[in-house]
Amino acid sequence: MSRAALGALLLALALRPAAGQLVTVGPQFALADYREVASGLRYRGSGFGGSLWARRDRLSVEAAVVRLSLDPADGSAATTGFTATQVDAWVAYDVAAYASVEVGVLHRSADPEFDAQSVGAVRVGARSFYEIGPGATVVFRANYLAAPKFSGGGRAAISLDLGLGLDIRLAGRLHGTATYAFNRMNRKTNPGGTGEIDAPIQASLARVGLALGL
Amino acid sequence: MARYLGAVVCFAGLAVPALGAAQAGQNATLRRAQQAYDNLEYRQVLTLARAALRERLTGAERARAYELLGFTYGAMDSILKAVDAFKQLVLIDPERQLDPNRVSPKAYSAFDVALRQVLLVRQLRVDSVSFVGGQGAVPVRFTVTQPARVVARAIGTGGTVVIDSGAWNGQVNLRWPARLAGGDPVPPGTYTLVVDARLGQNTFSASQPIRVSHGRVDTVPSVTSLPGYQFLPETEIPPQSWRPVGLAFLYTGGALVGTLGLESSSLGSGSKRELGLVGGAALVTGFVMMLRKPAPRPAAANILYNRLLRDQIARRNQDIARENVARRQQVQVTVAPVPQVTPK
Numbered sequence: 001m002s003r004a005a006l007g008a009l010l011l012a013l014a015l016r017p018a019a020g021q022l023v024t025v026g027p028q029f030a031l032a033d034y035r036e037v038a039s040g041l042r043y044r045g046s047g048f049g050g051s052l053w054a055r056r057d058r059l060s061v062e063a064a065v066v067r068l069s070l071d072p073a074d075g076s077a078a079t080t081g082f083t084a085t086q087v088d089a090w091v092a093y094d095v096a097a098y099a100s101v102e103v104g105v106l107h108r109s110a111d112p113e114f115d116a117q118s119v120g121a122v123r124v125g126a127r128s129f130y131e132i133g134p135g136a137t138v139v140f141r142a143n144y145l146a147a148p149k150f151s152g153g154g155r156a157a158i159s160l161d162l163g164l165g166l167d168i169r170l171a172g173r174l175h176g177t178a179t180y181a182f183n184r185m186n187r188k189t190n191p192g193g194t195g196e197i198d199a200p201i202q203a204s205l206a207r208v209g210l211a212l213g214l
Numbered sequence: 215m216a217r218y219l220g221a222v223v224c225f226a227g228l229a230v231p232a233l234g235a236a237q238a239g240q241n242a243t244l245r246r247a248q249q250a251y252d253n254l255e256y257r258q259v260l261t262l263a264r265a266a267l268r269e270r271l272t273g274a275e276r277a278r279a280y281e282l283l284g285f286t287y288g289a290m291d292s293i294l295k296a297v298d299a300f301k302q303l304v305l306i307d308p309e310r311q312l313d314p315n316r317v318s319p320k321a322y323s324a325f326d327v328a329l330r331q332v333l334l335v336r337q338l339r340v341d342s343v344s345f346v347g348g349q350g351a352v353p354v355r356f357t358v359t360q361p362a363r364v365v366a367r368a369i370g371t372g373g374t375v376v377i378d379s380g381a382w383n384g385q386v387n388l389r390w391p392a393r394l395a396g397g398d399p400v401p402p403g404t405y406t407l408v409v410d411a412r413l414g415q416n417t418f419s420a421s422q423p424i425r426v427s428h429g430r431v432d433t434v435p436s437v438t439s440l441p442g443y444q445f446l447p448e449t450e451i452p453p454q455s456w457r458p459v460g461l462a463f464l465y466t467g468g469a470l471v472g473t474l475g476l477e478s479s480s481l482g483s484g485s486k487r488e489l490g491l492v493g494g495a496a497l498v499t500g501f502v503m504m505l506r507k508p509a510p511r512p513a514a515a516n517i518l519y520n521r522l523l524r525d526q527i528a529r530r531n532q533d534i535a536r537e538n539v540a541r542r543q544q545v546q547v548t549v550a551p552v553p554q555v556t557p558k
Contacts (some may be wrong), residue, residue, distance in 0.1 A: 035482070036481075037481075039481050042482070132458035166496045168499055180489050182489070
């Protein structure tokens with residue numbers, strides 16, 4: 001089968017409406033801003049990833065992975081960039097027509113390993129969603145990032161993650177998605193036992209993509 | 215004298231149209247009597263009509279002769295003789311009726327008096343009717359001209375069935391259920407409905423043939439709707455509103471406020487590029503959705519109403535099914551009068 005024929009077949013499948021759509025999967029393009037320790041250490045970049053969403057009755061699962069190439073921003077003290085891979089996952093349960101409680105994980109790893117902090121945390125929070133029109137849903141979420149672990153050590157008693165999401169059914173099974181996430185971790189370290197110092201981490205991430213309903 | 219002549223002319227003018235039609239083929243003497251009446255030669259009418267009655271006449275001719283006598287005596291103010299002539303007329307033709315708009319009041323009142331002095335059963339009528347056996351009746355009506363003991367019977371295939379009896383006078387209306395003594399419908403066939411009236415030694419009978427037929431009772435079809443009730447749409451399109459853009463603004467605003475609130479002062483103000491991209495998309499989507507026709511949503515009240523209506527229809531159909539079982543065991547009785555050939 002030629003590439004053109006395969007492309008036409010995939011497009012036809014994508015534009016065909018699905019009866020009970022419970023799973024969507026698709027690629028994403030991402031933009032990111034990352035800051036660490038002080039205002040002088042900031043990075044900006046972009047990358048690609050994918051997302052998966054599934055629902056059964058009141059239970060829904062969402063996962064997204066993105067690989068970002070982050071470079072020092074203008075005026076940054078950093079001299080080299082790094083690559084980050086971020087994985088987000090949520091399991092949500094609808095408690096009302098417009099609200100869910102959710103738990104999940106956040107894991108961001110940096111490569112090279114010591115160019116930025118790798119972090120892993122458990123998410124606990126809630127989200128609100130509303131269908132603002134036929135096939136268009138907006139989502140707002142707020143998560144507490146519990147028990148974060150950092151590759152460089154330290155702790156962060158207050159770590160929060162906010163999110164804004166949009167899902168639009170473009171045609172048939174084809175959806176357009178856009179999500180925004182901002183997280184802030186009040187990391188404190190105690191290098192050499194000399195006392196705790198602040199080493200906050202702040203990241204914002206926008207993902208725009210398409211998803212195919214299955 | 216002038217008043218007498220005026221009355222005669224008036225009466226003759228009214229009566230002539232009623233008499234002229236039946237002259238063709240009449241007895242010659244009777245025809246001459248009719249011509250004399252048309253010429254207002256009343257003495258000659260009396261002579262000729264009496265002479266005609268002594269001849270061999272058909273029933274209709276005899277009735278015509280007495281009618282001529284009645285009109286003529288009425289015109290001559292001989293009311294008692296007019297009454298006698300009309301009595302003979304109604305005995306020959308009990309169904310004879312005078313049109314009060316076409317005959318003189320004197321003749322009409324004489325005819326009316328004559329009717330009251332003779333025992334007759336007139337205008338026996340049976341209406342065509344169809345009903346489920348045991349659930350309807352055949353309307354029967356007739357007029358008895360004098361207070362008399364009257365018995366109405368149906369005589370035919372199923373034997374003789376007494377419809378009703380009593381002492382009646384004037385207009386009588388009966389309802390015959392067309393059932394045998396056991397309660398079963400009378401068998402199909404031709405019956406003669408006979409009304410006998412007796413007053414002392416005087417008797418009179420009138421009859422009307424009727425045909426009774428049996429058929430199957432129509433079953434009732436199931437219903438798909440109830441009169442006056444209609445199914446309502448189970449979805450409704452909400453009115454257009456600013457809600458989509460309002461919610462998009464609210465959610466985006468929440469994310470913006472949250473981001474601004476969480477930003478670390480030591481890290482400086484972060485990039486708003488990511489939020490601008492997604493928030494802008496949400497606001498544009500909300501604006502577009504505000505302009506679009508809203509999606510239909512379930513109308514809970516209508517759904518409940520439709521469910522109740524469906525239950526009612528199902529219940530009604532169950533009743534109909536039960537009723538149809540009973541109807542299949544019943545007989546549709548149809549009764550129709552058989553036209554009688556009236557004597558000329």
